[in-house]
Amino acid sequence: MLDKLRSAVAGTPSHLGMYIGGQWREEASVPTVEVENPAHGDVVATVPAGSPQHAEAALDAAGEAQPAWAAIPAPERGRLVSLLADAVRDHRDLLAHVVVAEQGKPLNQAYGEIGATETFLRYAAESARRIEGDIMPSDAANEEVWIRRVPYGVVVGLTAWNYPSALTGRKLGPALVAGNSFVLKAHEFTPLSGLAIAALAEKVGIPAGVFNVVTGTGRSVGQALVESPHSDLITMTGSTRAGREIYASGAARIKPIRLELGGKAPFIVMEDADIDRAVESAVTARYTNCGQICTCNERMYLHRSIAQEFIEKFVARSRALTIGDPLDNPDIGPKISGPEVDKIADIVRRSVKAGAEVLLEGGRLTEGVYSKGHWYAPTVLLARDNAIPAMREEIFGPVVPIVIVDDFEQALRLANDSDFGLSAYVYTGSLKRLMRVAAELEFGEIYFNRTNGELIQGFHTGWGQSGLGGEDGKYGLDGYFQKKTMYVNWS
Structure with missing residues (x-):
């Protein structure tokens, strides 16, 4: 065998x-x-x-x-x-x-x-x-x-x-x-x-x-x-x-x-976060395995005061990622199948129709070295609220929507506004906010000031759907x- x-x-x-x-x-x-x-x-x-x-x-x-x-x-x-x-x-x-x-x-x-x-x-x-x-x-x-x-x-x-x-x-x-x-x-x-x-x-x-x-x-x-x-x-x-x-x-x-x-992990970044560290974490948590991880960063909530800086750095890092033959160790390999690529493209299409702004238009890759296989490039969207499909449906690919929030309370409320409850990310330097996350964020697995990757001695569990x-x-x-x-x- x-x-x-x-x-x-x-x-x-x-x-x-x-x-x-x-x-x-x-x-x-x-x-x-x-x-x-x-x-x-x-x-x-x-x-x-x-x-x-x-x-x-x-x-x-x-x-x-x-x-x-x-x-x-x-x-x-x-x-x-x-x-x-x-x-x-x-x-x-x-x-x-x-x-x-x-x-x-x-x-x-x-x-x-x-x-x-x-x-x-x-x-x-x-x-x-x-x-x-x-x-x-x-x-x-x-x-x-x-x-x-x-x-x-x-x-x-x-x-x-x-x-x-x-x-x-x-x-x-x-x-x-x-x-x-x-x-x-x-x-x-x-x-x-x-x-x-x-x-x-x-x-x-x-x-x-x-x-x-x-x-x-x-x-x-x-x-x-x-x-x-x-x-x-x-x-x-x-x-x-x-x-x-x-x-x-x-x-x-x-x-x-x-x-x-499935999961629909929120990624919350507040005004007192280490922005560079949060950006790197967001990139890793979204694009590893072409975004095909149930704990992936699926939607981001950025405090208004740091949103522009974060978005500029995140989009630049996303644009710079390599895509190609898995044996060449690129940052991103192919999607698993054609129907999976179709699903992602449909979520993006419906989200743009619903009012999302495209900050980075990656999309489906079909030419040259990408003429065979199943390829989709990093795509970043900006939304007003949780209403668009990309904020509600599990994407499971290299696409991430962003909502800008005014305070921590709004971030928590929007993060919890989901049928899913597997994982979540929070970047802040506040101990008080940490304790609120422990008490109020309705997810089975929470990454606080770190990227994804559960440990063997932990407990990987989901809530809700x-x-x-x-x-x-x-x-x-x-x-x-x-x-x-x-x-x-x-x-």
């Missing part, structure tokens, strides 16, 4: 199989899904377009393997996950080039993603000795109350296309350490990273059936995995639209579902356990 992946990233398309019950199933008789390189539009690989029957086969394999996996002492499960982290580190060159080939991320950013994949797995492995329960006194004599953390059973992971490797590691590591087995359905745009990690899991000795990968579309395979009576917990990262559908699909069985969905549950740290690990309460009487 790793040799096939090497061929794919070298430009020789390969057909890769699903990984079910420890077996690689190429399924040559079923339709295929083409994996396209976003930078030039060429097909780098094909994978099976799995069916509900393939989903059920993966769930059956995971269900058969899970009891024996859960019976292994947690430190031993952690040791195997740590070996997988080692394998990710040792194969970082291949894995980074896989990410570039299927997702279009600049190579240096792809290496960063592989480093994050290793970190997610490593942290989970190190947590294996910190799985704790509680023992409490009872109201009765000769009795105690025990609360145990136990695995759910079979966990289904549905991952987005923007970080195909890191999102796999983020979910897989804690799920396995907790004693669950795992079925991955990666997004059909980016299935190769999950298959690569499965090949490494097989290599390091994670037992057959404990980790399975099914390829195909969300409408077919994903829905079957969610609705099946044999999946016990669903963890999904993706769009709010897809999250609603998954939430509804799991409702009939009252299935526990954890959703990390941005999701349920969360990932990372001790709180994220806890989400892969259910609780069993025992009343132990020995009288």
